[in-house]
Amino acid sequence: MPDARNGERASLQGGTGGRGGPRRPRAASLHPGAWWLWSLALGTAATRTTNPLLLALLITVSAYVVATRRPHTPWSRSYGAFVKLALAVLLIRLAFAVVLGSPIPGTHVLLALPEVPLPHWAQGIRLGGDVTAEALVFALYDGLKLATLLICVGAANALASPSRLLKSLPGALYELGVAVVVALTFAPNLIADVRRLRSARRLRGRPDKGVRGLLHVGLPVLEGALERSVALAAAMDARGYGRTAEVPPAVRRTTAALTLGGLLGVCAGTYGLLTAEGGTYGLPVLLAGVAAALAGLWLGGRRTLRTRYRPDRWDVRAWLVSASGAAVAALLALAASRDPAALHPGVVPLVAPALPLWPAAAVLLGLLPAFLTPAPEPPASETSAPDAANTRKEPS
Template sequence: MNDSLHAQGARFRLPRPLHPLAWASWLAAIVMLLTLTRNPLYLGMTLGAIALVRWRWVSAADEAEQVLSLSPWRFGLIVVTTAAIFNMAMVRVGMTVIFTLPAWIPLFGGAWTLEALLYGALNGLALTGLFAGFTVINRVVPVRALLRLIPRAFYPVAVVISIAVTFAPTTLQQIQQIREAQAVRGHRLRGVRSWLPLAVPLLEGGLERSLQLAEAMVARGFASGSERTERWPQLLVLAGFATVVVGWLLQLVWKQPMWGGGLLVVGAATLLFGLWRAGRHHPHTVYRPEVWRTRDWLVTAGALLVMAAYLLPVFDRNTIFYYPYPALSWPGFDWRIGMAMLGLLTPALG
């Protein structure tokens, strides 16, 4: 029994926290991968990596205290089933017919194929992976740490986002407090009318919090209208963004990988430099700065390895794109891309 307790304690001994930028790079790799591929083999590897990282970082206590009542696995069950049935009902392409409805039935009449069912399920798996990846970030990285990653040139946007993302948790916490206070007074929720003692204090508390927040922001001089001395950093940001779009179009539409890749690199560098330069006009101090450690380099390198394997024309990128129409076929697999995808497991190490 002591051995089992020791094993459980070792499982829930969380690793040392990672830098928010390392987590952001890991999430960017997840989003890019799940956006590009519908290969079931690569999707399965991605979901397995997310599950392992979640198992390693999210403890049982965090699972019990999770505000969201919908876990990633319940979400996946609902979304995969819904997407598969919806795609099979809407798409009339495929050679493997499961059954056929009369053609006179509007919208649903015709052949329901296995290919459409599979492709809808793959889209649902991609959405499930995105949801699971964001839930991992939500559990392991504080909102305040994520907001620090926003360029300093957009600090008003960061403040507005921080207010928006904390609104729902604060409201849920206030609802729980009001319900507990009403329960002490003997009040029970039985119908629509019984919700009135809950709605009125909730509205009053929300208005009071809004007024206090507005007064605090005015007292701290939020968006007080500082003088703008330089325009060229903003022009650099716009030019970099336009260059990135042109490079992306050259790669995907006009099939010019060399010119497109070069413009992507130049545009990204110009965009980052413009944001850095614009942020110099908004200096700020941090009470407790985040420390960049060796494991952060490892996680970032793993994420960059995955993105390079998918974006650069080094490996067989044809295996990334899987399309089950018009007839089912076995998906391709490049072992080099599979090895590169092991970089998604780096947050689970240590």
Template sequence: GPTAGRTDTATHRLPAWRAPAANRSNAVPAGAWWLWALGLATAASRTTNPLLLGLLVGVAGYVVAARRTDAPWARSYGMFIRIGLFVIAVRLLFSVFLGSPIPGTHTLFTLPELPLPDWARGVRIGGRVTAEQLLFALYDGAKLAALLICVGAANSLANPARLLKSLPGALYEAGVAVVVAMTFAPNMVADVLRLRTARRLRGRPTGGVRAVLQIGLPVLEGALERSVAVAASMDARGYGRTARVPAAVRHTTNVLTLGGLLGVCAGTYGLLAAEGAGYGLPLLAAGLLAATAGLRLGGARSVRTRYRPDRWGVRAWLIAGSGAAVAAAMVWAGNADPAALHPGVVPLTAPVLPLWPAAAVLLGLCPAVIAPVPPSPTGFQEQV
């Protein structure tokens, strides 16, 4: 009856808050994902609190799990997590065997100390290992690991080919090299998984030195074939050809770009240093303007055209803005309450989770709600 029809329609109607399915028209630009991830990485670089760092890693991991596709580069997030754990382990080993300037009273164990000459005074190998120095090394390594994992989230969510479209014309050659380098490792991992699966289906072993050698040769052969194919396609499309511009424009471009980059470096140093807060921001703004003008002039040499450039809609700006909001909140919290973001290790104290910085970190979850939902593995990446 009519009631049943209305009930069936209401049952199949999507909720109003649900994000749409991803397609060509509403795909999030790669630059928005990178700005979001760099905002989280900036926030991670401003704290050594393990609770906040774990929250940042959890936010990045949840967004990756909710919005990554089945493309080869989307599988690289696990590799960045392993790299982060390796960084923490190396930092702890260096602290154990090379010592630490952090004083401590809680001795865990003592290693045999290697005597060093007088010119190496201040450096020791072995000796007493305290809980304070290990905790300090753990905090320091966790900060670097969280930064790497946040960058890995952008590498898993952003399509490198679409990122290349957003680069200025002056950086096109460098961008091509970076994109090729970023896509080489994921494709190689995909080849290894494919060959291991094929060997397993044929009843052949997938472990051992012999199996690794037999898998490695086809992988290298496939990488070489892809390199030759990429070089041929780039040459067919006129890669490296530039337009003629007057000498005055080239010199002006070099001056603006070099001066702008120097201004950005000096302004960034001024913002990080305690004494340069007054001149850091104006110098950084002037450097950014000069570098932008130099890149715009340098783009006149590029004769390439853009096919279907990325559109920055409301969703893209919200995704990039959420990362910037997390970074800004963490920078402000570091100035307002530095003790909460940098827990002490002497004396040994348990870290405390500051509430409003933690709430600000949760703003990084916005892409998991507003970004388009990736479809099931049906070849979406080939469409875009």
């Protein structure tokens, strides 16, 4: 038996995990800020076009990355809820076009609804009337753009951990970070509670669908999600997130001046870029505002005492993921300025949208995170069960 004991001792020193069998190496995960930059860049690209083919391609890209790189956690299941919300927004936009009409003129009348006469002070608004194909197509393009933006935000919620994102924020934004994390964890906890309560009602033989099931599930779900979010905020506050250090008054005044001046510079520079008259000073003012705001945040972080356990590092993969999303947004913005007819197909006269080749190729750059980032770790049940089945007890 000495050989068996020596082998067991060697396996323990080599990284055996006891009950769970051999311990797996911890996979290096991507920085959560990179996922948010990638998702927001795709959402920015969606705002630059109304071409339904390009918007559908953006939705497909985000869905593929979420399907391949989504971690096995309860909060990562929120992507489906954002897809349903996007579909609801699209249907509401079409319903408004049918009921309230549209300013888009059209000749292809699909149906004629009875029109309700309105007083003279409500000019420009109508209830009912002719519903044209041009008005419906315009509403479809407009609603699909907003739906794509919501789906891109849902991809960020499904891929990035809210608690890890809070650790990565600068110290000057810790109060804002706590509020944002509470808000971001509300929706995933809401979805997890819905699944749990619906399965519990099914096991008890009670209805979990329809209006009756919604009424019995809605209140406990809202209460549970709110309690979890508030408990998270209380736990972070108990661990010292509210501590501040004493800084000289000159530093406080300088921090406030830099932050306020930087935000004003960002607003003025953005306005200059959006207007034709301010194209010469817009970019310099914007860059100066961003630099002043970053300097103010750096100085403001000196008054916050924070320690980070195993901080997330911004590595080469985070740069590549962020750059892939930024490239999609920049190329679609360039295409919108050079060929607006391809990215904004007309509805009067009504024509079928065409897929522009190089903007579509630019959208495909958003697939790079599916190949550059590590695969998510399997659930604990999947890793421990095979190892436990393969281990056998050695005789002593």
